Amino acid sequence: AQSVTQPDIHITVSEGASLELRCNYSYGATPYLFWYVQSPGQGLQLLLKYFSGDTLVQGIKGFEAEFKRSQSSFNLRKPSVHWSDAAEYFCAWRSGGFKTIFGAGTRLFVKA
Amino acid sequence: DGGITQSPKYLFRKEGQNVTLSCEQNLNHDAMYWYRQDPGQGLRLIYYSQIVNDFQKGDIAEGYSVSREKKESFPLTVTSAQKNPTAFYLCASSVRPGLGDEKLFFGSGTQLSVL
Numbered sequence: 020a021q022s023v024t025q026p027d028i029h030i031t032v033s034e035g036a037s038l039e040l041r042c043n044y045s046y047g048a049t050p051y052l053f054w055y056v057q058s059p060g061q062g063l064q065l066l067l068k069y070f071s072g073d074t075l076v077q078g079i080k081g082f083e084a085e086f087k088r089s090q091s092s093f094n095l096r097k098p099s100v101h102w103s104d105a106a107e108y109f110c111a112w113r114s115g116g117f118k119t120i121f122g123a124g125t126r127l128f129v130k131a
Numbered sequence: 132d133g134g135i136t137q138s139p140k141y142l143f144r145k146e147g148q149n150v151t152l153s154c155e156q157n158l159n160h161d162a163m164y165w166y167r168q169d170p171g172q173g174l175r176l177i178y179y180s181q182i183v184n185d186f187q188k189g190d191i192a193e194g195y196s197v198s199r200e201k202k203e204s205f206p207l208t209v210t211s212a213q214k215n216p217t218a219f220y221l222c223a224s225s226v227r228p229g230l231g232d233e234k235l236f237f238g239s240g241t242q243l244s245v246l
Contacts (some may be wrong), residue, residue, distance in 0.1 A: 028171065053234065062135075062221055062237030063174075109173060117162060117181065117228055118189075119235060121173040 021046045023112045025122035032100050033130050040095040040125050042110030052093040053111040053119075054084055063109060069093065080104070105129045133158045137222050137238035143246050144209065144216060152207045152241045154222035161227040163205040164235065167191060168219040177220075180205055181227065209243060217244050 024043045032038050044050055051070045055063040067078025074086040084095045093110060110122040135156045144150045156163065162181055166174040176189030180199040194213025199205055205224075209216045219242050223235040 023173075055235075055237075060240065060242070062137075062223075062239045063235070064237070065234045068234060117164075117179050117187070118176065121175075123171055123173040 021112065021114065021120055023110050023120050023122040025108075025110055025125050027125045028123070029126040029128060031128040031130060034102050035099050038095075038097045038100045038104070038127070040108050040110075040127070042093045042095065042122060043091050044093065044110075044112045045091065046112065046114065051113040052084075052086060053113070054078065054082070054093075054095050055109045055111060055121075056080075057107045057109065057124075059106075066095070066108075100127075100129055102129045102131070135222055135224055135236055135238035137220075137241050139241060140239070142241055142243045144243060145246050147211045149208055149210050150243070152209070152220055152222075152243070154205045154207065154238060155203055156205075156222075156224045156236075156238075157203060158224055158236060159202070160224035160236070161202070162225045163199070164223040164225075165189075165195070165197065165205070165207045166221045166223065168221055168240075174221065177207065219243075 022045045053068045054066040057063045066082050067076050069076045069086045077083050082097050107124045107126045109124045111119050113119045138153045164179040165177040168174050175191050177195050178197045180186040196208045221240050222238040225233045225235050
């Protein structure tokens with residue numbers, strides 16, 4: 020069955036430090052991949068998406084992600100984290116059609 | 132501003148009671164979805180609708196029902212058959228899926244708790 024794995028339940032990063040959130044998917048064909056962010060008690064907001072072309076995609080709020088087919092990964096990165104980045108981050112996969120599969124999420128804590 | 136409105140923000144259910152969560156969108160999207168979010172489990176699809184008067188079960192439809200009488204509205208009823216309804220419920224919409232790269236737009240959610 021198709022699945023999305025986010026190995027880290029939570030991560031703590033110092034403000035100003037770099038960030039990398041991991042995401043792995045299990046599916047053979049090129050998927051459509053997304054990263055969403057959720058603030059507490061709120062809905063999800065799209066950060067970025069990949070579906071073809073350049074494997075390094077830029078998103079909002081200074082985030083980027085790199086698609087690596089050989090590793091079945093789509094990791095999210097940010098060079099310098101701000102306190103306002105503290106939230107929960109979800110990786111998601113979609114093959115076409117109506118079904119989007121979400122990872123379990125990674126909660127990011129930012130320390131001063 | 133266009134968006135998705137969910138109400139109420141908080142809802143309490145008594146045992147044996149049916150409750151209905153509201154979801155309205157003014158984005159002119161064809162597709163609408165209901166997800167359930169439990170801590171540490173990500174989002175799981177309950178129901179989705181491609182078009183008015185049509186809807187399909189998702190992965191965890193048991194104990195839930197929906198209707199899609201208008202393009203803008205997709206209410207979710209949590210029935211008494213749902214034995215563990217406490218969760219955060221998210222409504223989403225998108226343009227009609229084609230290639231699959233269509234993003235989801237989310238409402239701000241409803242927290243349902245059992246009294």
